[in-house]
Amino acid sequence: MPELPEVETVRRYLQNHLPGKSIQQIEIFLPRLIKNATSQQFAAALKNKKIKKVERRGKYLFLHIDGPQSLLIHLRMTGRLVYEEEPFSVLPRFNRIVFQLTQGRMLYGDVRTLGCLWLIPSVGLTGVKGYDTLGPDGTSPDFTAAYLRQKLKDTTRTIKSFLLDQTNVAGLGNIYVDEALFAARITPLRRCNRIGKETAVRLHDAVVRVLEEGIVHGGTTIRDFINGSGKEGQNQQNLCVYGREGRPCPVCGTKIVYIKLAGRGTHYCPHCQK
Ligand SMILES: [Zn+2]
Numbered sequence: 001m002p003e004l005p006e007v008e009t010v011r012r013y014l015q016n017h018l019p020g021k022s023i024q025q026i027e028i029f030l031p032r033l034i035k036n037a038t039s040q041q042f043a044a045a046l047k048n049k050k051i052k053k054v055e056r057r058g059k060y061l062f063l064h065i066d067g068p069q070s071l072l073i074h075l076r077m078t079g080r081l082v083y084e085e086e087p088f089s090v091l092p093r094f095n096r097i098v099f100q101l102t103q104g105r106m107l108y109g110d111v112r113t114l115g116c117l118w119l120i121p122s123v124g125l126t127g128v129k130g131y132d133t134l135g136p137d138g139t140s141p142d143f144t145a146a147y148l149r150q151k152l153k154d155t156t157r158t159i160k161s162f163l164l165d166q167t168n169v170a171g172l173g174n175i176y177v178d179e180a181l182f183a184a185r186i187t188p189l190r191r192c193n194r195i196g197k198e199t200a201v202r203l204h205d206a207v208v209r210v211l212e213e214g215i216v217h218g219g220t221t222i223r224d225f226i227n228g229s230g231k232e233g234q235n236q237q238n239l240c241v242y243g244r245e246g247r248p249c250p251v252c253g254t255k256i257v258y259i260k261l262a263g264r265g266t267h268y269c270p271h272c273q274k
Contacts, residue, residue: 001059001075001173003059004170004211013227019053021050022048022049022050024100024101025098028096036127046071057131057137058131060130060134064122065122069120071120083228084107136170137169152195156192158192159191160177160261175239179241180206182241187268217235220236222236243267252269252271254270
């Protein structure tokens with residue numbers, strides 16, 4: 001699924017194109033994607049309203065609308081948001097919602113239809129539990145080594161499951177957790193409370209670095225991800241362990257191992273990661 005770098009890549013494109021444009025018309029082909037409103041309520045709240053700003057926290061996109069209600073989107077597995085300028089071609093396959101704007105249109109597409117859209121109050125808590133309980137964003141100044149160290153001390157979970165938990169740090173998913181643990185030379189099986197201060201600092205640096213590199217490379221496209229202009233990311237070329245089971249570790253040449261951990265496929269080097 002799209003993780004922080006992919007969602008940030010989409011956000012940057014949309015932020016460059018959407019602010020100042022108004023939503024003129026909304027066509028909803030799959031109403032159940034909207035989690036807390038009917039199609040009629042959704043369209044009525046957003047129609048003829050101006051988009052002010054596109055923000056992101058963790059893997060959520062927050063479209064600030066000039067009005068009491070705004071739009072929150074989680075792309076889940078295969079959701080994609082693309083802004084098209086005219087002239088329009090036919091709608092792409094698996095397109096689910098069309099936002100006709102004063103100039104151009106924004107398309108929400110989704111092959112597996114697991115994505116979520118919510119109407120939310122423009123200020124204050126959103127009422128969306130997964131969003132309101134998010135921990136500090138992995139790229140924000142609030143996510144510090146001291147914060148991470150403090151959180152790790154309190155739990156005996158494995159570090160893999162800790163990092164996937166969005167209430168600890170927002171934005172990481174399977175790909176960037178595996179890559180960050182490799183960069184920090186920590187086995188995904190390590191218990192959090194057994195991670196010392198120096199290692200916690202190394203892990204913090206690794207998390208920030210893999211996320212920032214992911215953004216620089218326009219996100220990772222394993223299968224479905226495309227950015228806000230409809231193009232694939234390039235970061236898949238920089239992965240060291242994710243999706244590389246049985247292939248040599250780029251540092252020591254040992255074969256990368258694949259296990260199931262915290263219910264998720266997990267890749268690591270048994271030699272480099274202790
Ligand atoms: Zn290795």
